[in-house]
Amino acid sequence: MSSYQDLLAQKAALEKQAAELEKALTDARRTERAGVINQIKTLMAEHGLTAADLGGGKPAKAPSASAGRKVAPKYRNAATGETWTGRGLQPKWVAGALASGKKLEDFAI
Known part of the structure; x- marks a missing residue:
């Protein structure tokens, strides 16, 4: 049977792993998002589109x-x-x- 101190150490190790994984996922999402934005910008430039052509970004009334x-x-x-x-x-x-x-x-x- 594990002692209380052992369980606390396991808890701390798991929390550290979870934080590292969360940081890695955040970095991966940020990288993927940057790639998608670049792809969209490239397609817009190829087809001569502007943000106004997409119809989004209208100011709220x-x-x-x-x-x-x-x-x-x-x-x-x-x-x-x-x-x-x-x-x-x-x-x-x-x-x-x-x-x-x-x-x-x-x-x-």
Whole structure:
């Protein structure tokens, strides 16, 4: 049966081997990636292509300046004081008033 010290030494040796293997794999990936990039550059030069021709690398669309801003209400229910901006679904009070024959302009602020 192995002693605790022997097991700790084995653990340290295995961790060292794992670190060396990870470094070797990282180096291999880096080398392979560099080769692939060179191959792509060569093919692009042969065919007269640019990065724009590939359609990638388009900048991400910036959020609009008005995104998330509050909008002033455009309509008010005189009886209850409820308001509506005119965006999205009509509130029940607006839908009910329109159904009863009133016009949206009657509630304009």
